[in-house]
Structures are given as structure tokens and as C-alpha cells.
Amino acid sequence: MTRFLAPIGLLAYISGSCLLAILYPQSVLAFLLFEASLLLLYYIPAHAKVKSTLAALVLVVLMPLLGTINGYYLEVAIQIGIYAALALGLNIVVGFVGLLNLGFVAFYAIGAYLWAIFGSPQANAFITGGGFPLAPYWFFIFLVLSIGVGALTGVVLGLPVLRLRGDYLAVVTLGFAEVVRALVNNLDKPINLTNGPRGISPIVKPPLFFRPVLEFFGLQITDAKLYPLYFYFLVLLVVCVIILVTRRLESSRIGRAWKAIREDEIAAAAMGVPVVRMKLLGFAVGASFASAVGVLFAAKQVFINPESFTFMESIGVLAMVILGGMGSIPGAILGATGVTILNLQLLKGLSLWLNGLRQSGAVLTLPLLGSYSLSQLPVQFEPAKYERMVFGLILILMMIFRPQGVLPPRREQRK
Amino acid sequence: MDLALEILPQVLVEGIVLGFMYALIALGYTMVYGVLEFINFAHSEIFVLGAFVGVEILLMLQSAGLLAVVHPAAVLLLIILAAMVVSGLAAMALERIAYRPLQGSPRLVALISAIGASFLLQDGLRLFESLWRNTFYLTYPTLDFLDRTVPLAANVVVPVKSILVVVTALVMLWGLNLFVNRTRIGAAIRAVAQDPDTASLMGVPVNRVIATTFFVGGAMGGLAGVLFGLHYSLVNPYSGFFPGLKAFTAAVLGGIGNIPGAMLGGMVLGMLEALAASYLSLATDGAFGAEYKDVFAFTALILILIFRPKGLLGEKVREDRA
Numbered sequence A: 001m002t003r004f005l006a007p008i009g010l011l012a013y014i015s016g017s018c019l020l021a022i023l024y025p026q027s028v029l030a031f032l033l034f035e036a037s038l039l040l041l042y043y044i045p046a047h048a049k050v051k052s053t054l055a056a057l058v059l060v061v062l063m064p065l066l067g068t069i070n071g072y073y074l075e076v077a078i079q080i081g082i083y084a085a086l087a088l089g090l091n092i093v094v095g096f097v098g099l100l101n102l103g104f105v106a107f108y109a110i111g112a113y114l115w116a117i118f119g120s121p122q123a124n125a126f127i128t129g130g131g132f133p134l135a136p137y138w139f140f141i142f143l144v145l146s147i148g149v150g151a152l153t154g155v156v157l158g159l160p161v162l163r164l165r166g167d168y169l170a171v172v173t174l175g176f177a178e179v180v181r182a183l184v185n186n187l188d189k190p191i192n193l194t195n196g197p198r199g200i201s202p203i204v205k206p207p208l209f210f211r212p213v214l215e216f217f218g219l220q221i222t223d224a225k226l227y228p229l230y231f232y233f234l235v236l237l238v239v240c241v242i243i244l245v246t247r248r249l250e251s252s253r254i255g256r257a258w259k260a261i262r263e264d265e266i267a268a269a270a271m272g273v274p275v276v277r278m279k280l281l282g283f284a285v286g287a288s289f290a291s292a293v294g295v296l297f298a299a300k301q302v303f304i305n306p307e308s309f310t311f312m313e314s315i316g317v318l319a320m321v322i323l324g325g326m327g328s329i330p331g332a333i334l335g336a337t338g339v340t341i342l343n344l345q346l347l348k349g350l351s352l353w354l355n356g357l358r359q360s361g362a363v364l365t366l367p368l369l370g371s372y373s374l375s376q377l378p379v380q381f382e383p384a385k386y387e388r389m390v391f392g393l394i395l396i397l398m399m400i401f402r403p404q405g406v407l408p409p410r411r412e413q414r415k
Numbered sequence B: 001m002d003l004a005l006e007i008l009p010q011v012l013v014e015g016i017v018l019g020f021m022y023a024l025i026a027l028g029y030t031m032v033y034g035v036l037e038f039i040n041f042a043h044s045e046i047f048v049l050g051a052f053v054g055v056e057i058l059l060m061l062q063s064a065g066l067l068a069v070v071h072p073a074a075v076l077l078l079i080i081l082a083a084m085v086v087s088g089l090a091a092m093a094l095e096r097i098a099y100r101p102l103q104g105s106p107r108l109v110a111l112i113s114a115i116g117a118s119f120l121l122q123d124g125l126r127l128f129e130s131l132w133r134n135t136f137y138l139t140y141p142t143l144d145f146l147d148r149t150v151p152l153a154a155n156v157v158v159p160v161k162s163i164l165v166v167v168t169a170l171v172m173l174w175g176l177n178l179f180v181n182r183t184r185i186g187a188a189i190r191a192v193a194q195d196p197d198t199a200s201l202m203g204v205p206v207n208r209v210i211a212t213t214f215f216v217g218g219a220m221g222g223l224a225g226v227l228f229g230l231h232y233s234l235v236n237p238y239s240g241f242f243p244g245l246k247a248f249t250a251a252v253l254g255g256i257g258n259i260p261g262a263m264l265g266g267m268v269l270g271m272l273e274a275l276a277a278s279y280l281s282l283a284t285d286g287a288f289g290a291e292y293k294d295v296f297a298f299t300a301l302i303l304i305l306i307f308r309p310k311g312l313l314g315e316k317v318r319e320d321r322a
Helices: A002-023 A028-043 A048-069 A071-096 A104-118 A121-125 A138-161 A166-186 A211-216 A223-250 A253-263 A265-270 A275-301 A311-324 A329-360 A387-401 A410-414 B002-036 B043-063 B072-102 B107-133 B160-182 B184-194 B196-201 B206-232 B241-254 B259-283 B290-307
Strands: A363-366 A370-373 B149-153 B156-159
Touching: A002 A028, A002 A048, A028 A048, A028 A329, A048 A071, A048 A223, A071 A104, A071 A223, A071 A253, A071 A275, A071 A311, A071 A329, A104 A121, A104 A138, A104 A166, A104 A275, A104 A311, A138 A166, A138 A275, A138 B290, A166 A311, A166 B107, A166 B241, A166 B290, A223 A253, A223 A275, A223 A329, A253 A265, A253 A275, A265 A275, A311 A329, A311 A387, A311 B107, A329 A387, A387 B072, A387 B107, B002 B043, B002 B156, B002 B160, B002 B184, B002 B206, B002 B241, B002 B259, B043 B072, B043 B107, B043 B206, B043 B241, B072 B107, B072 B206, B149 B160, B156 B160, B160 B184, B160 B206, B160 B259, B184 B196, B184 B206, B196 B206, B241 B259, B241 B290, B259 B290
Parallel strands: none
Antiparallel strands: A363 A370, B149 B156
């Protein structure tokens, strides 16, 4: 009975929360409620087809609809998608193979710079002929190319370091990410490859090849309105492909080999699992996801500089994987959603609220402590700047109280 | 080439100072690795905490008008001791809160918790200073006698603060050596590092020994923090990241778990970095400059791990879990 009732109830919930988000376009809470429908969808007992129809309804129809009403929601959704893709990539390395990669952002940076350099006039600085930026359709070629480049860098880094003990590997990957960042930061001389700390812009966006189709249906949408929707669907597509690939890999020989290595490397080797080759493969797959997402990120941002690829970013993605549950695909997505919303909406909202209080000069009266005028609140105190504290708390609390994460992988649940 | 020779003594002095700084921080990493077999990622924040304790005390003395009155040696002694005690206690608290509950779980779990602790401490310090002073970039007040210079040779002048770093570090390293090798508690630390289960059977209170190790390592880190602050004068909650990472590199370079190794590794890395910072630009005609010194240090780490993963003096960790 619940198999029929639950989807209907959920449908009611979805339409209700969606309506709420439309009626209160500034409300973070309404958006959160709407986002939560996907989580509920994961939990309810229903046929897989029903579930995927409902998911498609939310992601393909309602989310873009909300996005056209309030562009900020779409921006948040795109960010969530990008981080979800990164978290899924790191999930393979940390969750499946059990290698702690603290420099994951390096591969992301490599992908982003790959497109940024050739998709902007930057490449003219070292390749004569003035043939840059490349035409927009090259974006898709680079998206595919970046998978190979990412995998290759993963293998090149992995080959020497994968024989190391786990915690050494963590520090080496961290060091590698810092080397990559230092390189992009400083390679504006002797040859100007990356334009250094000033960053690269403008980066070419992907082509609007479907414009004729839209015009055929009589839809006139300005570029400014169309691009966010376009990127939303691109990100959605990439995330779906990554989920599909990850699921196929997980239940294949390769996935089982990875998990065997994670559980006991020596036993896995004794059973004939080619440990180093499998580790390398995991490293390369994770890296290729990250670098493909990097291409997308560069095209979406139009401007990138080394600041976007700091150690913080790696830890943020790690926090997402840990929060959701290492080795769990829905977990990684949930983690990415949670951490991104926390960063983009809750902390920023708190900052704005505090600023408002500060300017209003409200007086706080506390028993025993006397009164305190909020206009005295130091201006340096801004919750939006405390991402590190959030990440730190997530990591420690999860490790102490729930190391398996919020949504641990199903197979482990059964044990 | 003349220029290269001319600056060499100055570069060497800089390298020695850096080297002792790294050595002091590296001790914290290596001692903890010895007893617990994990990287205390938050050690760099313990180091920064020391630097902040130093600057806070100096600023308070300054605003009380005492800085000019009290004998500078007394001031130095006060801030060094305070920083060592605070950092040591903070390291102990860290162990109690973030690491001890995780004993027996996989090593990755403890490492992730340590990374979390590192981030939490960075922003915790920032939060405190933001509320307390409305800025978290602090500058050490100038102590006149520290900026005086001592001529060593014809064209070599050494600032007093560099001498201070070297002398303090030497005294502390000597003291630590005595502590680890000549005292009962030192023997207990070595026993736990070798085999915690057997040590526990022999009546060594393992948890207390681990706490002591954290205290001693933290105190060394705090000392390094004060010296860092006195020498470079600018500190912020995030300034521990690079020194910490390099000190860890130094610990690995010397052989993790190996106390003389950490000292040697620190010296080698400090020298390497000072040489790279000064000569890279000369050697490449300005194409690559001092900004590549960090790249140098990390490349060194990667190369060491590939070619000599047990470090220069060999690592001292137990084999069972490795």
C-alpha cells in the first residue's frame, strides 16, 4: 500500500514546497524544503521507475522553473552540481579505494586552466598566429580532452607515490596541489602561460547550438537568461554521466577490487588483485572527473584565477564526501548539497543578518552581563568568512560520532 | 658570480635560522608519529598559537607601558615560557578531544579528524582575535635590542634575533635530548613508540605517555611560534600552514619518528630553501625567482618519498601497522 501512497504524498510535498519557493523567492527555507524532496525521494519505498520520474520532474522541470523566477536559486543549483561532481570523483579515490587525496583540487585546476588558456586570448601569448580564443564548439572537444589529461596527470602523480603509506600519500597529494597552485600563480613569466595571479578572462562559453530550435518554437530568451539554464542542464548532464559511470564501476570487477584494497591491501594482493594498477586506475578516474568539471567551471565563471584552487577547496570537497558517507554515491551528492547550501546560503544569510543588526544599533540585554550594543560588534566578525570552522567541525564531529557518514553505502549497512 | 659569493654568508645565516625553526616544529610531528603513528595535522596551528600568545603578551605589556621598563631578557623568558605552556596544553587538549576517542579506528579516520582540528583552530583563533582586537593580522612590537646586528666577519652581519633563534633552539634541542634519553618518562615514551601493547603490559601508563608526548611536542611548536613571530614579526591565524607542511617534510626527510632525524631534516630543508630563494633568480637570470621556494620544498618531499622513503637517518616506527 505504501508503495502507492508514498509517491503520491511526495508529489504533494514537492508541489507544495515548489509553490512555497515560488511565492517566497527570497526564502532560503522554502528552497531548502524543496531541495529536501530529493532526499525524501531517496528514502521512500517506491518502484525505481516512479522514483526516477519524480526525480526528473524535480530536476528537469521544476528546478529550471524556479530558476527563471529567482536566478540565485539556479546559481546555487549549478554550484551544488559542480561540487557534487567533484565529490563523486573524490568519493572514488577516498571512498572506494581508501586513499586520502588532499590535493584533489589540483586536477580541477588543471581542467579549468586547460580550457581557460585555449578558450581565451591567453594562448596568443605563447602560440603565434592569433588563432585564440578557440571557437565555442571546441568547448565540447576540450571537455572530452580534459578527461584524458586529468587521467594522465593522475597516473603521472600516482605512479611514484601510490606505493607509499596512506598518510604519506595524503601529504604528497597536498604538496602536489600546492605545487600546481604555485605554478599557475607564477607562470606569467618567463613565458606568460597562465597570466599569474591576475587570472584569465574572458573565457569562451559553450555554443548555443539549440538556439534555432528555440526560435522555431517562438521562444525569445536573452543570452543572460539562457546561459544559467544552459549551464544548469550541462552540469546536470555531467553529474548524471558521472553517477552512471560510478555505479557501473562500483559493481564491476574493478569496483570490487577497489573495495578489497580498501579493506585489506595485503589480503587483496594475495587474492591476485593487481593492487598498484587498481589504485592507479582509481586515482586516474577521480582525477579525470575533477578535470572535466574544471572545464565546465572555467566556462561558467568566464574568469578564473589561482584563488579558486586553494587547499580549502580540497578540504571542502573532502568534507562533503565525509559528511555524506565515504563510498556512497547518494552520500556524496547529499554532502555536496549540504555543504554548498551551508556555505552559500546559511552563512551568507547569517552575515547579512548580523550586518543589519549592527547597523540598526540594536541593544542586547543579557541578564547578569548587562546590555551590549550590537553596533559595537567588531566588523571583522563575519560568519561568511568562517568556512574553515564549518569544515573543521564537520570533519571532527563526523569522525568521532558517525565515521560512516549520513548516508552510508547500502552494502555496508547490511553488515 | 661575485654577487653569488658575496651574499653566500647571509644566505647561510638565513638557512640556519629557518632550519632551526623547522627542526623545532618537526619535533612535534615526529614525536607524535613515533607514539601514535599518525600525522598530527593540527600541529601547525599549535605553532601559530605560540606565536599569538607571544604577540598578545607583548601587546599587553606595551599597552600597560611595561615593555620599556622590564628587562628585555625577562620579557623574552616570559613570552617563551608562556607560549610553550599554552601550546603544550593546547596540544594535550587536542589529543584528548579530537584524537583519543578515535584510538583503534583506522588511521585515515584520525588523520581526517586532525585536518578538521587544524581548520577549526585556524578559524577559532581568527574568531577570537576578530572579537578581541578587531583584526587578526598582528604585528610583534619592536624590541630594539633584537634588531641590533652583530658583525661576524668582514661582510657578514647577523641580527641579534637570528642569534636568539639559534641559541634558544640549541638549548631546547639539547634539553629534549636529555629528556627523551635520560629520564624515566623519556624511556616510557620510547617504549610506547616501540610497542604500546608490551609497554602497557610492563606497567607504562600509555595514555599518559601519549599526553606527555603531545605536551612536549606542542611546547616545542609553541617555542618555534614565538621565535617565528620575533623573527618575522607578522603573524595571522593561517601563517602556520606552510611552515607546518615544510616541517613535516623535514621530519620525513630525517626519517619519521627519529628525533635527531627531525633536527637534521629541518636543517637540510632550511638550507635548501634559503639557497633556492636567493640563487634561483640568479641562476636563471630572473626567469624564476624566490616565489618558487615552496615548489622546491614540496618537490623535495616528493623526491625523498620516492627515492628514500625511510628518510636520511631511517625511520623509527613499528612495523606491524605500517
